[in-house]
Amino acid sequence: MTMDGIISSPIDSVTSEFVKVGIVGLGAQGRDVLLPTLQSLKEVRIDAICDRDPQLRKEVSGQASISKAYANIEEILQDDDLDCLVVACPPDRHYEIAIAALEAQKPVFIEKPPATNLGDLRHLVELSEKLNIVNGVGMNFRFATAIQKIKQLIDTNAYGTPATINIKHLAGFPRQPMWGVSSLEALLFAQTIHPVDLAIYLAGQPAHFKSRIAENDGKITIFSHIGFESGTECTVITGNAAEKFYWGLEVITNQGAIIECRQLWEVNVWTPSHREDFPSRESWRNTWTAGPLDRGFSRVGYRGELSIFLDCVRTKKRFTPSFSDLIPTYGILSDIAAQEIQRD
Ligand SMILES: NC(=O)c1ccc[n+]([C@@H]2O[C@H](COP(=O)([O-])OP(=O)(O)OC[C@H]3O[C@@H](n4cnc5c(N)ncnc54)[C@H](O)[C@@H]3O)[C@@H](O)[C@H]2O)c1
Structure with missing residues (x-):
């Protein structure tokens, strides 16, 4: 290259x-x-x-x-x-x-x-x-419109650097072994891979990691904590116990701003009251919201x-995420899979 x-x-x-x-x-x-x-x-x-x-x-x-x-x-x-x-x-x-x-x-x-x-x-x-x-x-x-907005806020340091990132990615499946792997690994590869990859996309290179897996009658919840070289601390909660798919993300910056997104529809930014553009002590919130005609395939990435991939094929440029970009994510998924499951 x-x-x-x-x-x-x-x-x-x-x-x-x-x-x-x-x-x-x-x-x-x-x-x-x-x-x-x-x-x-x-x-x-x-x-x-x-x-x-x-x-x-x-x-x-x-x-x-x-x-x-x-x-x-x-x-x-x-x-x-x-x-x-x-x-x-x-x-x-x-x-x-x-x-x-x-x-x-x-x-x-x-x-x-x-x-x-x-x-x-x-x-x-x-x-x-x-x-x-x-x-x-x-x-x-990574490519969802709301995530691109949040990534831009982080990369331009608009509200400070992320002190913590918290992601909840809660689904109702899989609860059975599939794809030739155990039900825990199927859950990791079907669901957990998404928020772990997203945390790495937003926070950079992971430095340390720990997790706990709780199971109740086939319903699994995985609590993970990832510390990043950037200093950002991240929690990821995933599982297969939800009635309906629920997704939420929260970034808390070192300047006290909160950037929050739910279900990829809306990004809310609570700015700290000491910002010059909001001098009063009132609490302000800026919101980006998907347009009513925003087509799903664009909005969710x-x-x-x-x-972008096809553009890389056309121009012979490297696409991200490539196979190699997934190595840190797989490292974390392998660590989770090796944990003992706490059964109720
Ligand atoms: N990114 C996302 O949000 C997202 C969402 C859903 C599924 N997925 C992924 O997409 C993939 C497919 O999932 P799915 O739900 O469509 O599965 P599926 O089982 O519904 O479809 C798989 C298809 O592949 C065909 N197939 C199997 N082996 C083949 C082979 N060797 N050569 C050619 N065709 C073959 C099957 O006949 C079937 O039609 C999975 O990896 C899944 O994790 C990603």
């Missing part, structure tokens, strides 16, 4: 006016989220789909007018027309699909989690760096992540 982050990839640059994408995996995420998000992007053409289910191939190719439908990764990798693959398969298939794509020198975007253990992820990092192939992981929270 050169100093400006341009990857000297052995594949030819994208020469046509469209980036030609192949989607692998047409389940809930591939068909209902990634396909319509890609269809909404300019300068992108979905040239081929791939799923091992023949009925899904038939339905999706008919509905989306995509003529090339392949049954497996080997077949789609024979298609030299494609500039990159976007993959959303069961995670226990992701590692082998990623290896096949990298070895075929095809840029690849893989939905989280790209592997089901740290060793496999490390191998993906080694191979992608050795072969210099653009790669990315679908961590959509899918559009941003795919649009």
